[in-house]
Amino acid sequence: MQSLRDIRKRIRAVESTKQITKTMEMVAAARLRKAQQQIESFRPYAKKMQEMLTHLSEASGSVEHPYFEQREGNKVALVMVSSDRGLCGSYNSNIFRRANQWVADHPDLDVGLLLVGKKAINFYKRRDYKILNSFKDFDGKFDIGKVREITNYLSELFISGDVDRIVFVYTAFLSTANFKIAEMQFLPIKAEFEAEAEEEESSAAREYIFEPDPETIFKQLLPSYALVLVQMAIADAIASEHGTRMLAMGSATKNAGEMIDHLTLQRNKARQASITNELLEIVSGAEALNK
């Protein structure tokens, strides 16, 4: 059995760990709230933009734009959104597993990886994958400047013909305790807003005035839409990161609590055993004198 001193030491160590995980849980919760706000304040914009694109595309017919170009080539860029920091449970490993799976599922494609977040960079550094580029320093905070930078880089990559398709793998934020790894085809942009159009036939009948012509508006609107897509993926990923971290730290705190309970019990037992021992020694000592 462990000595009383050892047990006391361990209790203290576990207690301070518990304090740290508790704090991290609360920090993650605060950051999650912020990230959630970010998503919520952004959703109306994304939704309205989709509506506008729908109306625009149904009113103007088919529009040619490099973003829509479907190519035959097999070069794909897989963008992976991971975190910069660890201690967030299976958040990053789930992303890696899904990405590896994706690569394995498409042996005919020439897949290049685009890594977002330090964890992905470290993970793939020593592995045999083609890496196109990497971005870091999001550090769990949403930064529109960096999102813009990534979007510009990606559209450049696509338009120049270096890749024929860009796919995102990220963690979709469904609720504070529910996250799902999601895939999203970024470029070429799927004309999904055309499918929606059928539901609203009344608006199709409307004759729009365009100022300037629809093509020009499309050209201006599509880069914004591309930005919106990237922004959604990254905002979701950041919120999920904090969410997973909060859950992971919450269960770590709980485990530490249980461990402390267990150790306290052991400590009490050990204390009692030593008291009993001492008593026995005293009693038997006294008895030896009486003889």
Place this chain on the structure above:
Amino acid sequence: MFKLSIVSPERVLYEDDVESLVAPGIDGYLGILTNHAPLITSLTTGKIEIRDVHKKEKIAAISQGFLEVSNNTATILADAVEFAEEIDLSRAESALDRAKKRLNMDSGDIDLPRARNALIRAKNRVRLVKQVKQMNR
């Protein structure tokens, strides 16, 4: 009366019924009243004027965006938008100074269109704040 919503990536700035709207279209300011014909246009940096159902006027600064009108619903998608009274004049002025300086630096490594845009945006904001201050006097 028609419904107006102004949204930017950061937030929903305005969502209510209004009497009229004036927005900076790409080829000049356009006024929207009730029962306007369906319209989609891009907007440039400038001033948005709203007159709500109580005849109260509001002024906002927008830097680029899009406007859609249909079915008595107007939607403005803005890259950035804020009400004039929310703008911090000293901050806007220092942004203007910075933009001017950057354009004057004349070194090869600046992104000229971007610097120009920044200057236009900063000018717009400063102008609107001053305008609103004068109106309230």
